[in-house]
Amino acid sequence: MAQSGWTDKRPMSPHVQVWRWHTTMLGSILHRATGVANYLGLILLAGWLFAAASGPEAYSAFERVASSIPGSVVLFGFTVSILYHAMSGARHLVWDMGHGFNPKLASLLGGLMILLAAVGAGAIWIAAGLAPVSLEAMGG
Amino acid sequence: MSESIRTPLGKVRGLGSAKKGVEHFIAQRATAVALLILTPWILISLIGAVRGGYDGAIAWIGEPINAALILVTIGAGVHHMRIGLQVVIEDYISKTSSKLSLLILNTFISVLVFVAAAVAVLKLAIA
Numbered sequence: 280m281a282q283s284g285w286t287d288k289r290p291m292s293p294h295v296q297v298w299r300w301h302t303t304m305l306g307s308i309l310h311r312a313t314g315v316a317n318y319l320g321l322i323l324l325a326g327w328l329f330a331a332a333s334g335p336e337a338y339s340a341f342e343r344v345a346s347s348i349p350g351s352v353v354l355f356g357f358t359v360s361i362l363y364h365a366m367s368g369a370r371h372l373v374w375d376m377g378h379g380f381n382p383k384l385a386s387l388l389g390g391l392m393i394l395l396a397a398v399g400a401g402a403i404w405i406a407a408g409l410a411p412v413s414l415e416a417m418g419g
Numbered sequence: 420m421s422e423s424i425r426t427p428l429g430k431v432r433g434l435g436s437a438k439k440g441v442e443h444f445i446a447q448r449a450t451a452v453a454l455l456i457l458t459p460w461i462l463i464s465l466i467g468a469v470r471g472g473y474d475g476a477i478a479w480i481g482e483p484i485n486a487a488l489i490l491v492t493i494g495a496g497v498h499h500m501r502i503g504l505q506v507v508i509e510d511y512i513s514k515t516s517s518k519l520s521l522l523i524l525n526t527f528i529s530v531l532v533f534v535a536a537a538v539a540v541l542k543l544a545i546a
Contacts, residue, residue: 284514315507318500322528325493325536331476332539338473358462365458368451375448407466 303382306367306389313364320357351409358403363396443502450499457492477543486544493536501529 298304330341344350370388373379379388404410429435468479479485504525512518 311507314500314503317496318504321493321496321500322532325532325539327476328480328489328493328536328539331473331480332542335473338476342472361458361462365455369455372448372451403462403466408470 302386302389306392309363309393310367310371313360313367316357316360317364320361323354323357346409354409355400355404358400359396362399362403363392366392366395443505446498447502450495453495454492454499457488457495460488461492480540481543481546483544486540489540490537493533497529497533501525 327341327345330337345354370379370392379385401410423430425435464479464485468476471478480489505522508518508521508525512521
């Protein structure tokens with residue numbers, strides 16, 4: 280305790296490791312984690328706009344970094360992150376109005392949102408021509 | 420009789436409600452509603468814009484309706500992310516000096532992101 284710098288003597292709520300994991304808990308943690316990730320993503324979007332305004336050389340430098348393997352991983356992660364946070368955020372608005380607290384439904388929707396975020400991001404990347412597979416190859 | 424239930428020591432320390440809680444709560448949700456409308460638009464539009472390379476990008480950003488909506492999206496996004504990360508910092512960082520430094524840094528980054536985006540979009544839309 281002395282090393283952590285925490286001086287408040289009042290009891291603390293149990294730490295995350297004592298809980299058995301469940302879908303809504305994962306969903307809550309992911310909502311916060313994707314929110315922080317989207318912060319970085321918005322910085323990238325502003326960077327893309329700034330590169331475009333700076334001219335063709337700056338833009339192609341941005342494109343080069345963005346289309347590299349690490350760049351693609353980050354951008355795909357951002358696509359998943361924004362889709363999840365948007366769906367989860369919409370559910371938070373519904374929760375704010377007092378609906379959707381049935382545990383089974385909440386868990387089902389939570390799992391569905393994680394799946395939809397990943398599938399949706401894949402669909403967006405294929406449509407944008409960014410994925411290694413093309414629409415033609417998929418018969419689309 | 421005191422009108423407040425706060426202790427004299429509590430008052431001297433000056434902690435407690437900053438009287439901004441409701442404003443924060445509502446702003447987080449108002450920007451969320453805006454972003455639920457704007458995010459699908461910007462994702463779909465960006466697909467077309469990034470496919471066209473540099474020429475496609477500047478043509479898309481330079482269109483007045485796009486320029487206006489991009490800045491509204493970035494504005495709502497920056498406000499939403501600033502007050503969202505503020506809560507994350509307040510939750511996890513207990514040391515006052517680190518907390519205040521990060522809260523100020525959060526504001527600086529947010530302002531910088533919005534100004535950079537605004538300069539870029541306005542340059543392409545007005546030129």
